[in-house]
Amino acid sequence: MYKTPALKEKKKHHVVKFGPLLQRTSRGIVHHMVVFACYGQLADAFHGMGYPCYTDQEPAELASCQHAVATWGIGGGDFYFPDNVGFPIGGDGDPTFFRLETHYNNPTLREDIVDNSGITFWYTGTPREMEAGILGVGYEVSRMLIVPPKVDAYLITGVCHPRCTEQAVPEHGIHVFANMLHTHLLGRKVRVRQFRNGTELDTLGRDEHFDFNYQQVRLAAAESTIHQGDTLLVECEYDSSERENVTFGGIDTKNEMCMAWLYYYPKSEFASCGSAIHPIKSVRALKAIDIDKTVFARPPRNGEQSWFDAVSGLHWKKEDVDALQDIQTKVRILNQCLGRTTSFYTNVWLETEFPLESYASLDQVDTCKDEEEDPFPNTDHGVNSGVGVASLSLSVMLLLLSLSS
Numbered sequence: 001m002y003k004t005p006a007l008k009e010k011k012k013h014h015v016v017k018f019g020p021l022l023q024r025t026s027r028g029i030v031h032h033m034v035v036f037a038c039y040g041q042l043a044d045a046f047h048g049m050g051y052p053c054y055t056d057q058e059p060a061e062l063a064s065c066q067h068a069v070a071t072w073g074i075g076g077g078d079f080y081f082p083d084n085v086g087f088p089i090g091g092d093g094d095p096t097f098f099r100l101e102t103h104y105n106n107p108t109l110r111e112d113i114v115d116n117s118g119i120t121f122w123y124t125g126t127p128r129e130m131e132a133g134i135l136g137v138g139y140e141v142s143r144m145l146i147v148p149p150k151v152d153a154y155l156i157t158g159v160c161h162p163r164c165t166e167q168a169v170p171e172h173g174i175h176v177f178a179n180m181l182h183t184h185l186l187g188r189k190v191r192v193r194q195f196r197n198g199t200e201l202d203t204l205g206r207d208e209h210f211d212f213n214y215q216q217v218r219l220a221a222a223e224s225t226i227h228q229g230d231t232l233l234v235e236c237e238y239d240s241s242e243r244e245n246v247t248f249g250g251i252d253t254k255n256e257m258c259m260a261w262l263y264y265y266p267k268s269e270f271a272s273c274g275s276a277i278h279p280i281k282s283v284r285a286l287k288a289i290d291i292d293k294t295v296f297a298r299p300p301r302n303g304e305q306s307w308f309d310a311v312s313g314l315h316w317k318k319e320d321v322d323a324l325q326d327i328q329t330k331v332r333i334l335n336q337c338l339g340r341t342t343s344f345y346t347n348v349w350l351e352t353e354f355p356l357e358s359y360a361s362l363d364q365v366d367t368c369k370d371e372e373e374d375p376f377p378n379t380d381h382g383v384n385s386g387v388g389v390a391s392l393s394l395s396v397m398l399l400l401l402s403l404s405s
Helices: 060-064 162-168 279-285 307-312 318-329
Strands: 013-021 030-038 067-073 085-089 097-104 118-124 133-139 154-160 174-182 187-196 205-207 218-226 231-238 259-265 270-276 333-339 350-352 389-395 399-403
Touching: 013 067, 030 118, 067 118, 067 133, 067 174, 085 118, 097 118, 133 154, 133 174, 133 231, 154 318, 154 333, 162 231, 162 270, 162 333, 174 187, 174 205, 187 259, 279 307, 279 318
Parallel strands: 133 270
Antiparallel strands: 013 085, 013 118, 030 067, 030 097, 118 389, 133 259, 154 231, 154 270, 174 218, 174 259, 187 205, 187 231, 270 333, 333 350, 389 399
16 A cells, blocks of 8 residues: 655646566566555555455455556556546545555465565656546456366356446546456457447457467557447456366466456546356356255355355366356346446446347457557657656555656
């Protein structure tokens, strides 16, 4: 946790570039980093605080730190905002704190590394025309994401439901200018698809040859607009042919994710939108599991087993894989719609029908169109635009503020 520093000029500034600050001894162990903005008043005591992610140790006061402002994945480099866009800091209503979330991949359990990696921001005192936000979309990061073993092409679909975009997207829409796609080791293809009134539009992001070791924020070949009522699908194709056991969703590298961060303007309250399939529906599809002896919300008793243990212990057959794949777009789904500090729904989760009756599969869509996106804009783009730029570094151990011409 880092309190927003007092800037030299007490006025609104714009972040125009960010990039990784990787400690040499941590390369290959730092898996990905996300910087979240915190809004509202937090006690100064939070400055410098650290805690394990997604555990009971996370202070309740940090519920306001849900809006991602910068993302980095292994293999990625610097990202320059377009010339007319920046992320605001230092002004009224701008973030009061930042939370740096760092995920590590340490399969050999090394204990000799103290990491000090982080994210560096470059900012200017000359605000740009538009202010940026980031929207996280995809499949809920949890065990509800299930990838069977020994399958060379298994598809998971995360949904941003039209009931969410109807409420969360501003009246005139949001304009997507960049994206970062994310899975773990099994991911082979990722695509963010957009539908309006049942008609598919151009993709908001795509990578038909996803490489876990190269995860870069990419400028879109052309900006796209998300309007109220649009449907977004995040499709991730996995190759588990070398896995002996089922893979679940989770934050560990050996688990899986299916998500994308969409960089957009103008900034709004819209921060996150995703879905999942309830384990009851997954277990019902797997006929080899006795659902009457499977429990979902309480500890198992005599003769019972948890749904997680039941799925983990399944001897997978082709009919099991086909059945689980088939329900991805045919059963009612859980979906959520989150703003910077609250849910747009009455409850965090809302159960709805899958929003599309039919659409072309991944392999039926032209995968060559616009595939060659340049992830690295011109080095003169954004930062070197004739305005003074300063840098701000967030790391695990320190907060630096330095000025440059």
